[in-house]
Amino acid sequence: MNRAGFLLARTLRLEAPLARLSVPQAELMAELAGRRVALVGNARSLAERDEGAEIDRADIVIRINRAPMPASRTHGTRTDWLALATSIGGADLDRVRPRRLLWMSHKRKRLSWRVASSPGFYLQPLAEWQSLKDALGAPPTTGLMMIELLASSELAELRLHGFDFFASLSLTGSRRADQVPHDFATEARFVKALIARDGRVVQVGAPRGG
Incomplete structure (x- = not known):
C-alpha cells in the first residue's frame, strides 16, 4: 500500500487494508518467547x-x-519497541529510535503513514481493544494494553517500571486523573491480580503489600 492508499483507508475507516500493513501478532509472540522484558511507563515517580x-x-x-x-x-537509554496510542512527531521518533512501532489505539485516524509504514509495524486488533475496554468499564491505557499483550506471550519475565497508575501524574502532561478517560483504580486492581497469579510479572518500585 502506498501513502495515498493508506490515507484513503484511514479516512474511510477501512480496517482490512490497515490491518494488512501489520505484522502478525505471532511474530511479536515469537520475539518475546523466553525474553526478559522491561515495560517503561511514564509516571513522574520514575524520575x-x-x-x-x-x-x-x-x-x-x-x-x-x-x-x-x-x-x-x-x-535508561534503549528503546526496542515503542507502543503508541497518540500521534507522535518526527523529532520524538528520531530521539527514541525504536526498531519496532506498535499502534495500540482504536483511533486509527491518529495513525500516521510514517508509523504505519515502518519496519515491523504492528496494529492491535480492534476486537482486543474492545474486549479490554469491556473488562475495565473504561478505555484502557496504552500501558495496560501492553501489559495484557505481553503477559499473554511466553516471555520469561516482565518488569514494570514507572507504573503507579497516575498517583504521581505523567511526565508527558499536567492533566489529573479526573481529566483523562481512564479508570486507574480498576487498572491497578487488574495488574495486582495479574501479578498474584503470574509470577513472571513484577511491578518495580511498588509499595510493600501494594
Missing part, C-alpha cells in the same frame, strides 16, 4: 528512582507514547 541500568539490561525494552527519558540514571 525519582535509579532504575535506568536495570531497564537497559532487559532483553527487550518497551516504552510508551512519547517515551520521556529525562535521565539515563532513571529511565
Whole structure:
C-alpha cells in the first residue's frame, strides 16, 4: 500500500487494508518467547528512582507514547519497541529510535503513514481493544494494553517500571486523573491480580503489600 492508499483507508475507516500493513501478532509472540522484558511507563515517580541500568539490561525494552527519558540514571537509554496510542512527531521518533512501532489505539485516524509504514509495524486488533475496554468499564491505557499483550506471550519475565497508575501524574502532561478517560483504580486492581497469579510479572518500585 502506498501513502495515498493508506490515507484513503484511514479516512474511510477501512480496517482490512490497515490491518494488512501489520505484522502478525505471532511474530511479536515469537520475539518475546523466553525474553526478559522491561515495560517503561511514564509516571513522574520514575524520575525519582535509579532504575535506568536495570531497564537497559532487559532483553527487550518497551516504552510508551512519547517515551520521556529525562535521565539515563532513571529511565535508561534503549528503546526496542515503542507502543503508541497518540500521534507522535518526527523529532520524538528520531530521539527514541525504536526498531519496532506498535499502534495500540482504536483511533486509527491518529495513525500516521510514517508509523504505519515502518519496519515491523504492528496494529492491535480492534476486537482486543474492545474486549479490554469491556473488562475495565473504561478505555484502557496504552500501558495496560501492553501489559495484557505481553503477559499473554511466553516471555520469561516482565518488569514494570514507572507504573503507579497516575498517583504521581505523567511526565508527558499536567492533566489529573479526573481529566483523562481512564479508570486507574480498576487498572491497578487488574495488574495486582495479574501479578498474584503470574509470577513472571513484577511491578518495580511498588509499595510493600501494594
